[in-house]
Amino acid sequence: MSPFSWDHFLAMGGYAAYVWPAYAVFFIVLVADYVSPALRRRRNLRELRGRIARQAVRQQRNPTSP
Amino acid sequence: MSNWIPLWVHKLSSPPNFYRFAGVVRPWALGLALLLGAVALYGGLVLAPADYQQGDAYRIIFIHVPCAWMGLFVYGVMAIASFISLVWRIKLAEVVAMESAPIGAAFTFITLVTGSLWGKPMWGTWWTWDARLTSELVLLFLYLGVIGLYHSFEDRRQGARAAAFLAIIGIINVPIVHFSVNWWNTLHQGSTVRILGPSRISGDMLWPLLTMMFATKFYYLASLFGRVRTDLLAMESGKDWVRQIAQGRAAVPEQEARR
Numbered sequence: 001m002s003p004f005s006w007d008h009f010l011a012m013g014g015y016a017a018y019v020w021p022a023y024a025v026f027f028i029v030l031v032a033d034y035v036s037p038a039l040r041r042r043r044n045l046r047e048l049r050g051r052i053a054r055q056a057v058r059q060q061r062n063p064t065s066p
Numbered sequence: 067m068s069n070w071i072p073l074w075v076h077k078l079s080s081p082p083n084f085y086r087f088a089g090v091v092r093p094w095a096l097g098l099a100l101l102l103g104a105v106a107l108y109g110g111l112v113l114a115p116a117d118y119q120q121g122d123a124y125r126i127i128f129i130h131v132p133c134a135w136m137g138l139f140v141y142g143v144m145a146i147a148s149f150i151s152l153v154w155r156i157k158l159a160e161v162v163a164m165e166s167a168p169i170g171a172a173f174t175f176i177t178l179v180t181g182s183l184w185g186k187p188m189w190g191t192w193w194t195w196d197a198r199l200t201s202e203l204v205l206l207f208l209y210l211g212v213i214g215l216y217h218s219f220e221d222r223r224q225g226a227r228a229a230a231f232l233a234i235i236g237i238i239n240v241p242i243v244h245f246s247v248n249w250w251n252t253l254h255q256g257s258t259v260r261i262l263g264p265s266r267i268s269g270d271m272l273w274p275l276l277t278m279m280f281a282t283k284f285y286y287l288a289s290l291f292g293r294v295r296t297d298l299l300a301m302e303s304g305k306d307w308v309r310q311i312a313q314g315r316a317a318v319p320e321q322e323a324r325r
Contacts, residue, residue, distance in 0.1 A: 009112070011193075013122030018187050021181040026129045033172045034289055041296040048303050049314040 079158045081298045082307040087292035096288035102281035109274030123187050128178040131258070132278040133173045137205055138240050140170035140286060144212070145237040148230035163233060165293035169286055171209035178202060189253055196248035198254035200282045206241055208236040247298050
């Protein structure tokens with residue numbers, strides 16, 4: 001095997017325009033898949049904290065109500 | 067529920083326990099996925115020789131084929147979990163089924179796009195309505211149908227039940243995708259890696275492919291568990307254990323509390 005060269009590697013034997021976009025799609029789609037539930041989770045927890053805080057305020061103003 | 071199911075399954079399927087369990091497993095699964103993925107990419111892109119017919123274009127195989135396998139595998143998991151959720155009404159099975167759908171859709175989408183990028187230089191076309199490609203597109207639509215049906219109901223659990231039915235019916239498509247290259251005369255090449263009989267691929271191309279298969283399996287586990295955790299928090303937001311996590315004074319892993 002010939003010694004490794006970046007130019008040769010990136011050229012992909014003339015198929016760079018097909019091979020690299022394929023790998024890019026693979027990574028972009030999986031990263032999006034991984035990040036989206038984490039963002040959803042953060043949003044849910046923030047909303048829940050808001051709800052708990054509002055509930056606490058209500059209870060302070062009107063201690064007899066549940 | 068029947069008493070033949072071991073006690074630990076019972077315990078594990080309770081939402082707070084599974085939330086904790088998934089939180090422990092997930093970083094390991096992701097770590098293994100990244101490690102195996104990196105090794106597979108090095109083996110596939112650098113070490114493996116160019117194909118004598120397809121040159122370097124064939125290197126798309128190292129993501130195309132593992133993603134195609136995962137599209138079918140995830141569908142199988144989704145259909146089994148759907149069946150369990152319909153028969154035994156286990157909330158966790160329902161969550162696993164519904165959160166598998168977007169991951170399976172992602173893998174199927176990657177399969178179609180990378181296949182298209184491979185088809186253009188090799189067949190001279192981005193797309194053709196042959197049996198393999200069409201049944202794979204149907205697979206993507208089935209995933210999208212399950213996701214859409216799930217979200218189209220006001221009541222989450224009712225939506226999950228309807229979507230579970232669709233997932234079970236759609237399993238018919240899985241063998242069609244798999245055997246399409248044998249049943250019909252297609253432009254798509256036949257199976258390269260065969261479980262029965264020798265594979266039609268040389269060893270230095272085969273091992274990166276199989277390594278990537280394990281990487282995508284572990285990735286699925288990591289992604290699924292992250293999604294299930296998110297869903298469990300949302301579904302149980304009125305419960306005490308979720309409130310404790312939200313307020314950062316939970317008896318769950320510390321990094322959760324800091325977020």
